[in-house]
Amino acid sequence: MTTIIYTTPTMLLKSPQIITMAGDVILNGAVRTEGDQIVEIGVGVKATKADATIKLEDCILLPGLVNTHSHLDLSCLAGKMAPPTSFADWVRQVIAARTEATDMTVADGLREALQQCYRSGITCVGDHVGHLGILPFLLQTPLKGRAFLEIVGPTEERGRAAIARATEAIRLYTPSAKRMRLSMTPHAAYSVHPIILRELLRKSSSDDIVSIHCAESAEEWECFSRAAGPLYDLATSRGLPNFKSMRSPTAYLAQHGSIPNAALLIHCNYVDNTDLAAIKAAGATIVHCPQSHRFFGAAPFPMDRFLETGIAMALGTDSLASAASLNMLTEMQMVKEAHPELSAQTILAMATTNGAAALRMADRCGAIVPGLAADLIAARIVDTALDPYENVLRNTEVPFVVMGGRIVRNVLKGEHGI
Ligand SMILES: [Zn+2]
Structure with missing residues (x-):
């Protein structure tokens, strides 16, 4: 008898700056996703064996x-x-x-x-x-x-x-x-x-x-x-x-x-x-x-x-x-x-x-909070003298987009684990 194991895609996204829109900016933290959801966020979040780890260098991670x-x-x-x-x-x-x-x-x-x-x-x-x-x-x-x-x-x-x-x-x-x-x-x-x-x-x-x-x-x-x-x-x-x-x-x-x-x-x-x-x-x-x-x-x-x-x-x-x-x-x-x-x-x-x-969807998206959809984007840190929010507004496009836990756009160079 064969056992079929269905695995859930999981990711660990590491970023020097994370705008959650639900609290302070997190520095040098990570967001872990399982399936289409965010499951963990913070400093020191560790990857599990199944995680694809992505380092978003010189980027700000924020909600879609x-x-x-x-x-x-x-x-x-x-x-x-x-x-x-x-x-x-x-x-x-x-x-x-x-x-x-x-x-x-x-x-x-x-x-x-x-x-x-x-x-x-x-x-x-x-x-x-x-x-x-x-x-x-x-x-x-x-x-x-x-x-x-x-x-x-x-x-x-x-x-x-x-x-x-x-x-x-x-x-x-x-x-x-x-x-x-x-x-x-x-x-x-x-x-x-x-x-x-x-x-x-x-x-x-x-x-x-x-x-x-x-x-x-x-x-x-x-x-x-x-x-x-x-x-x-x-x-x-x-x-x-x-x-x-x-x-x-x-x-x-x-x-x-x-x-x-x-x-x-x-x-x-x-x-x-x-x-x-x-x-x-x-x-x-x-x-x-x-x-x-x-x-x-x-x-x-x-x-x-x-x-x-x-x-x-x-x-x-x-x-x-x-x-x-x-x-x-x-x-x-x-x-x-x-x-x-x-x-x-x-x-x-x-x-x-x-x-x-x-849109009455605050229980599904709009912030980086465990339980919300893994809709995440990365913007570039254009000017290190600016705060993270100001830097987001300096971007004309974003290099990295995750929707429902899946990467739909990635034009970053040098990222790992993808
Ligand atoms: Zn219209």
């Missing part, structure tokens, strides 16, 4: 980055968008491109997008899915996170049809979605019929997080505060009922079912003090997408007002239809550039622990 807002299915649009004449024109172009996209073009775009994610250390995403045909491909990737199936439907009939398609996709794909949780979410207030919007906002729960674009552009502010302008015209020409002007886009959301508890509000580039109070009361997280913010030339992002109000902040790349890359290091660098008063540690928290908490 959480991209709290992406649209991986729009990656096929990279470099294909004409310079938009307005936000409404950009939306129009995306709608047209979406109509032409096929499962194969979307899957090809995803392949390139994944390489960008790995290069910048993204291991977890809050991904908006508009093209359902991406799901079988997306769910095979090592990424973990949430797939938010976007409901777009300016008429009630189209909204109901979108919900039916999303419901069927969730039923079909959830059994094979080991690392991603599937749920549906309204795309934006200007693209969803108010009856459908109200239903989706009220459906929000700890499992069904609402992740909605809100107050992204000056045109969106005009659309809701004046019931006029190019975005209002586009939305109503597509079937959205005419509506009366409100104080702001956020006020419109509140009017149609309230800002759901712990929702993700994507962008919020334009807010007033009443909005801030409502967002704070709802415990919502703002997801700032700096590259996309710059692309649309939005007003300076009100970061200090959000932080002063005590509102949680996370970061996202948005899509390659408005951002030049899916690079969370670039997003963090842009935050530092625009808000030099913020510490690198605060900015890194937005791209790790805050993102994980916003």
